[in-house]
Amino acid sequence: MFIGVDLGGTNIRVGAVNSSGQVFHRLSLPTRVNLGLEEVIGRIVSTILSVIEQSEKEGHQIRGVGIGSAGIIDIRTGTVVSSPNFPEWSQVPLKLIMENKIPYPVFVDNDANAFAYGEKWVGVGKNVQSMVCITLGTGVGGAIILGGRLWHGFDGMAGEVGHMTVQPNGLRCNCGNYGCLESYASASSVVRRIKLAIQSGRTTIVMDQVNGDQDKITSTIVYQAALEGDPLAKEIMEETAVYLGIGIANLINLLNPELIVVGGGLANAWDMLYPITIAEVHRRAFASLAQTAQIRKASLGDDAGIIGAAGIASFSLKEVAYAI
Template sequence: MRQMFIGVDLGGTNIKIGLLDDDLHVQDRLKVTTESETNSQVVMTNLVNGIKKIIAQTGTSTTQVRAIGIGVPGQMDIKSGVSIFSPNFFNWDNVPVAEIVQNAFHIPTAIDNDVRVNLYGEWQFGAGAGKDDVLMVTLGTGLGAAMIADGRMLYGKSNSAAELGHLNMYRHGRPCACGSSGCLGRYVSARGIVKTVREHLAAHETSVMTDWVNDNEDNLTAAMVSTAYDQHDQVAREVMLETGELLGYGLSSAINLFNPERVIIGGGVAQAGDRLLQPARAVVAGHALKVAREVCDIVPAKLGPWAGMVGAAVYANQTVIGG
């Protein structure tokens, strides 16, 4: 009987669940709605039901599944499997994620930060394959990061190493949920980009995006900025330049600090591609230490939106099984 792994990427909008074989190749996958605006009981019920569904639709026995890995955004106690806090969920406090899933299926279960499991996936099968020193930055609703150094994932004393999203870029900048202000993630992220667009519009600059949202700025999205950029919209071009340069300054600090051989840029906002990465690379070329930047390249992620699901299974194999 062939052995399997289940990988789960618990996102704010969708829960991505995959069934992988013992070589960690995806056999089947699905998405279920998270309902993050409700509470932890609803979200965890959706997660458990999603796992039940993929097991049922593939005709897999729970006895075949060696381990379940789950990527969760936010702060956590990895050893106990408890998600302490997640900015993506309402009514979510000290949730025993691993225990709930393990009790439902009687399968060893482990959790880790969502960005770290993304990096596990890219490191095993994607843009980080064959590299020992890899920094991954995910640009989505916020900015997350994780670092593999000398072939080992960095965790730190409180499992919060490589939190680049909270690098202080401005002494008195935008307030951040972490309690500080001026954090990189408040600018270089989907929310940050939209906020920057709004600041330009508040300064009475004109943009085609105003017409697209019928003067309702609540309907602005980061994806619109890329579209407007391609139509030579001046506000979009300025916003991408500002955002890309700030990303470049953040990456320069990270490159100087961690000395990676590769930086992988992932997440939905990364689909902006060179609109964002070209100014970022230009800043890195002028501000990162020469000896560090010359051994480092900056590349897009390869596995796309399923990287976290794959990486969660990789993590489960390494952590629970010792693979």
């Protein structure tokens, strides 16, 4: 068995994963980024050790640990170069730190890559050789699988589909660029754009639902308001779907993938987003490519990151063995 770790800005999720991709002994702990690097490391280690202990008690043999971490990861050294979710983290040698505290080999990759690996291994991407994953969460994450394998790019940082420019004069993104897909298709961008509209004088039932407190607006509340027919909320959700379609059309023309997988919190609004997104894709992408590319919602939920991280560890260990 391999231990899979989904390391996010909000939660540390850990599980033991068998060779069929089934998860056992799930354990989750709030990350508490505000407590500082050492404390967060301590929380990751104790959660992992606890899952290892439970698994070994049942006679399972642990062979390695995979960590899917938010941020830019140097996969060769297992270093978190930087991460918007961990502002304090800069060049943190996570693999090295973990291997000093855990008696198994540790592999670190980007959380979106882990998510994609999970969906490819046992989820909606099973049997698919080429796919692009897009996660619509606080940010927009992305991962590319080509020829059945993760495409890491020259520096190991490929797949940042959230930072493709989809609107040249658009909103400023966290990365510093303007008009990134992330500024239009992330859950936080839904909140940001409805706030901007409210500040410009637009009215919406969303404000009633948060008792006039804009800080309480979430993408789920906006989605619910759109379902209830609120014109502004509908407009924001439709805009989100259109920009997602623009991004996906670019990916389809560039890579001709079999499958595009959309996950993350905002994918809960998939039924609303999908028809608009698919129409935009067909409006922009080459007809034959758009015809063959399937666009589907992710299937593994919160487990995808754990399963994928464990899968990456298993795969990496084999690769290392072959290399030797």
